[in-house]
Amino acid sequence: MQYPEDYAHLIELQKLDNKIDTLEKEIRDLPEKLNRINNEIESLKKAFSGLDEELKKKEVSLREKNAEYNAEREKLERFKKQLLEIKNNDEYRAMLQQIENQKKVVEKRENDIIEVDEELEEFKRVLPEKKNAIQKQISEKVEELEKTRNKEGVLKERVSTLLKKREKIEENIKVSYLRKYERLRKKGFNKVLVPIKRILGMEGEEAYVCTGCNSTVPFEISLKVREGEAFLRCENCGRFLYFEEKEENDG
Ligand SMILES: [Zn+2]
Incomplete structure (x- = not known):
């Protein structure tokens, strides 16, 4: 099987053109890709600082629980003092009941502290690990960003090599064939x-x-x-x- 030279060159030319199209599309898509990676880095950084904010929140919550506990505890002490000054039996019994209820409230607040404290300790325990994981992801993304930035040069270099090759092939094809080919290609026939x-x-x-x-x-x-x-x-x-x-x- 032997095609006329023009035809064989035309087939070769089309293969080159398709390669060039693919590379050019890749170049056009680069800014969007860079944008995407930048966004990913931003959200990772947010997640990283979010961990410190979460730690602060948990510490504030523990302080609040302690303050609540102290307030209820003082209230209990007040009730106990008041009890000593009551002469009326009914009032005395009522105050005893109030003291019992307040003891339960104090106990409840104490349990709250334990719960929040345990949560805080666990959070502190896994925090370095979580931070490291995010830090690692950020480094990977930064590296990817760098590579993608460099890629533009590499791709353009390849396109220019292919364009030179294309020129040489073109010289060997009859102009009327070339026009026909290019007309169809412009219509969207790849x-x-x-x-x-x-x-x-x-x-x-x-x-x-x-x-x-x-x-x-x-x-x-x-x-x-x-x-x-x-x-x-x-x-x-x-x-x-x-x-x-x-x-x-x-x-
Ligand atoms: Zn067909």
Whole structure:
């Protein structure tokens, strides 16, 4: 199988153009990617300072619980003093009851302190570990940010290499073919030329499909394409067909 040189070059040109398109899209997407990583770093930093804020909140809460406990405790002492000054039996019994109730309140406040204190201690215990984990994530993201920043240069370098290669190939293609190709490409065809692919039918018979639209290519056309005839079109989508030996191995 031997295609006319122009046709073979055109196929090569398209492969290059597709590579260049992919790289250029990657370059266009870089700012958004940088933005995303920056946002991720920001929220990690927020999470980090959030841990210190949470610690402060828990410490404040413990101080409040202590103050509440002390207030209830003083109240209990006051009731006990008042009891000594009561002469009336009914009032005495009422005060005794009040003291019992207040003892329960004091006990409840004491349990609150224990609970908050345990929570605080546990939080302090795991805090360094949590901070380290976030710190590590931040470093990783900063590294990713750096890499992504450098990537723009690398990608542009590759594009310029491919563009030079493209110029050389272009010189070998008839201008009328080039125009035709570029016109179709501008219309949004990233595949102006597509390989045909061998498939096996239900009866095990050989057939070829256009890989642009997946429709079956009539046998006589696929034969001519395989024999090296150029610019034969798919009857369904109108793309130019070609044949690559390696397709045979794909089954
Ligand atoms: Zn087609």
